[in-house]
Amino acid sequence: MPRGRLLYLDAYDSFSNNIVSLIEEGLPVTVEVIRIDDPRFVFNDDAFRNFLTKFDAVVAGPGPGHPGNVDDVGLIGKLWTLPEAQILPVLGICLGFQSLALAFGATVRRLNEPRHGLIREITHCKRDIFAQMDEMQVTQYHSLHAVLGLHNPAQSDLWDSTAACPYLAPLAWDLSDAKNGPILMAVRHVDLPFWGVQFHPESICSASGSRIVEAWWRETSSWLISHKRELPQMRQDSGRTSFDGPPTYVDPPMSCEVVYRAVKLSTGADNETLRELIRETEQGPPILLESGCRWGKPLNPETGRFSIFAVHDSISTYVRWSTSGQLLQTRTSDGIVTQRAAPLYEVYGLLESLTAQRKAVKGCPDLPFWGGFVGFVSYEAGLETIKVQAAHCSRPDIWFVFAERSVVVDHLTQTAYVQSIRRGDDAWVLDLEQKLGNMSSSAGAGSRFSRGIILSEPTQAEYCRKVRVCQEHLREGSSYELCLTDQTLIQNHSSLWSLYQDVRRTNPAPFGVCMRLSGNGHSVNVVGSSPERFLSWSRDGICQFRPIKGTVKKTPDMTREKAEELLNCEKERAENLMIVDLIRHDLHGVEGVKNVNVPKLMVVEEYETVYQLVSVIEGDLGASKSRIAALSQALPPGSMTGAPKKRSCELLQELEDHKPRGLYSGVIGYLDVGGGADFSVVIRTAFKWDDEDVWRIGAGGAITALSEAEAEWQEMLAKRERLLSVFAPSIEP
Structure with a gap:
């Protein structure tokens, strides 16, 4: 299988390069980065959809703001409404996760107490992207959380979809927070190749963050193969978008x-x-x-x-x-x-x-x-x-x-x-x-x-x-x-x-x-x-x-x-x-x-x-x-x-x-x-x-x-x- 091509949607977060590096170092892929308000696409759905055909999957990154605010999520919000023939796998992280949940019936609310830079052990379903993984500690950076319709889910129905969100399957929870109650940490769409994690796998203190990304790519590759999607060949001009920096001068040195x-x-x-x-x-x-x-x-x-x-x-x-x-x-x-x-x-x-x-x-x-x-x-x-x-x-x-x-x-x-x-x-x-x-x-x-x-x-x-x-x-x-x-x-x-x-x-x-x-x-x-x-x-x-x-x-x-x-x-x-x-x-x-x-x-x-x-x-x-x-x-x-x-x-x-x-x-x-x-x-x-x-x-x-x-x-x-x-x-x- 040729190298995959991933698109990273950057929502102006200050951890985005860590995510891109985590992906590039751990997966056989090339990553291209664009901003969520890229002027080529933000008001041109056809151009954006045509652009997406070059990629095998998308990572929708974290960022400030609310997933219900179009200006805060930009192009991320367009991923959930693609025509069936153009759907491609997506991993949403933090804001990207919340946007996914909101698009399929969840509500997004403020936490009673925000969780910024906190390290917590999460409970997961031991299947899908969490298959063969032990309990893990992750880093959380969020003030908002997705609610699937259950305020206090019992242990027995943690992994069940709810009437309010029948298309979202919970994959992980944080059950350690008495002030906020159970906090949803990961979901998957039951039919479409959409995954999301509330935590930040790229943080220096997120144990097993690279394993989560690798597991998501395995699931993504399986979906692409089963749906007869061929991984396009990597173009010569592909790669991470670089931002303006100082030009390199070549004046001869006067040693x-x-x-x-x-x-x-x-x-x-x-x-x-x-x-x-x-x-x-x-x-x-x-x-x-x-x-x-x-x-x-x-x-x-x-x-x-x-x-x-x-x-x-x-x-x-x-x-x-x-x-x-x-x-x-x-x-x-x-x-x-x-x-x-x-x-x-x-x-x-x-x-x-x-x-x-x-x-x-x-x-x-x-x-x-x-x-x-x-x-x-x-x-x-x-x-x-x-x-x-x-x-x-x-x-x-x-x-x-x-x-x-x-x-x-x-x-x-x-x-x-x-x-x-x-x-x-x-x-x-x-x-x-x-x-x-x-x-x-x-x-x-x-x-x-x-x-x-x-x-x-x-x-x-x-x-x-x-x-x-x-x-x-x-x-x-x-x-x-x-x-x-x-x-x-x-x-x-x-x-x-x-x-x-x-x-x-x-x-x-x-x-x-x-x-x-x-x-x-x-x-x-x-x-x-x-x-x-x-x-x-x-x-x-x-x-x-x-x-x-x-x-x-x-x-x-x-x-x-x-x-x-x-x-x-x-x-x-x-x-x-x-x-x-x-x-x-x-x-x-x-x-x-x-x-x-x-x-x-x-x-x-x-x-x-x-x-x-x-x-x-x-x-x-x-x-x-x-x-x-x-x-x-x-x-x-x-x-x-x-x-x-x-x-x-x-x-x-x-x-x-x-x-x-x-x-x-x-x-x-x-x-x-x-x-x-x-x-x-x-x-x-x-x-x-x-x-x-x-x-x-x-x-x-x-x-x-x-x-x-x-x-x-x-x-x-x-x-x-x-x-x-x-x-x-x-x-x-």
């Missing part, structure tokens, strides 16, 4: 050699001293991407072994872009500034192209950074990626400056590496090497906790009201999780460096940042101590995401054992699981990625002021045409949005009164000329534009159906507390 010298640091020498020494030799202070240390050792050697001082000046190349007007501005190393309108994908393509043109060789292989672009991507630029209308703001949303000179500190070996990829720059390297060798520790200049004024901040009543609005959206099925945030505005006239010194003392973290970017009418200052890696990739293409969801504040009586108990509760694990599945979806969507896996799932990590629940998702970008696509397609960070990402961000725009988040919820990091990259999520961070004289501190949390408004308010306060203790020190740390 450059890294000149570097290693200096063993003296006892007591630290990053404060080093930064001041570098500033004395340059036109301005370097950008510092710092790994926090405790007692001279990195807080987390896995993510925070190195600190990077990226040296730039008034003629350094930069790339800057704003969502407002789609304005791209660049400055080359000869000082020429150009600007033009450009779509977002061209910006990422340009960054990748310029980095590739300066491809470096012979750098120290142990160091993650030899030189390259350093900067940020705002939350609003991320919204542009998923086609969500961003709040209007004339500020730059992407800003990267090219650093030819740098100093990288290895905190494990207490060694500093002076580096340059600038041609003929040996003298600078040797001069700074000599100065570092003579460096002694400083007293740590800078006032401690200089007083600032809070200009505005969230109120408890309003924040708790928004939490309840979030939960109403969750109950109606519009989202699984919403990451609600707000901002505190502070006036503080202390210097950037003195503020950062206080931040790093009170809250050292693996991704500290002290950065000032300035040029052509804009200047931004950034101070932060983020614990969360967003995305990194090594020079050989191994990429890693490290989302954090679940936070417990450290107090005198909070032990690690207590923190683990709190963080392993159902609510916290559900939050983390949703983000893990969302990131797997983002990574599976990168063309050429291989071996997407989760080596760490919901592990408690300890930081200076909090305990947090962390997961690690990895993949291999070695065959990818564009590594930066892993960054561009994953923004904005899922840990700052919720899921499904697009609908959740649209709801959050309304909830947050269309105020731009700016750098907060974006990413900060670098693109290395050696081929690697590392970006952190912009949290526990303050930023200020020079013409505003206002520092902005964002904070928030993931709202789920299990959230309590007061607890969410307290979590938001805990996340901003350490920064407030520096910027407005009437707040005690």
